[in-house]
Amino acid sequence: MRLVMKCGHAIEIDPDKTIVLTCPIDGERIVARVDAPPPRIVGVASGPHMQTRQLPAIAVDATQTHPETGDPVGPLTLKKVTPNG
Numbered sequence: 001m002r003l004v005m006k007c008g009h010a011i012e013i014d015p016d017k018t019i020v021l022t023c024p025i026d027g028e029r030i031v032a033r034v035d036a037p038p039p040r041i042v043g044v045a046s047g048p049h050m051q052t053r054q055l056p057a058i059a060v061d062a063t064q065t066h067p068e069t070g071d072p073v074g075p076l077t078l079k080k081v082t083p084n085g
């Protein structure tokens with residue numbers, strides 16, 4: 001990501017690693033402009049910057065039950081259903 005500081009100097013940063021933003025030349029800390037690529041969102045979304053991609057399936061075992069109560073205890077939180085609702 002490219003930042004243009006108030007002093008006019010441009011610096012390249014990794015937004016995941018850079019914590020304190022300062023101009024390495026004169027120590028300016030005010031950012032005048034950010035040149036960032038559009039965000040990439042994975043999942044269900046819509047809009048001009050969205051990229052549609054098929055995600056891999058996730059295996060889920062919903063057959064595990066509690067040994068005493070018989071309630072489902074798998075990775076999904078399931079609601080017990082009674083015949084009358």
Ligand SMILES: [Zn+2]
Nearest residue numbers: 007009023026
């Ligand atoms: Zn500067």
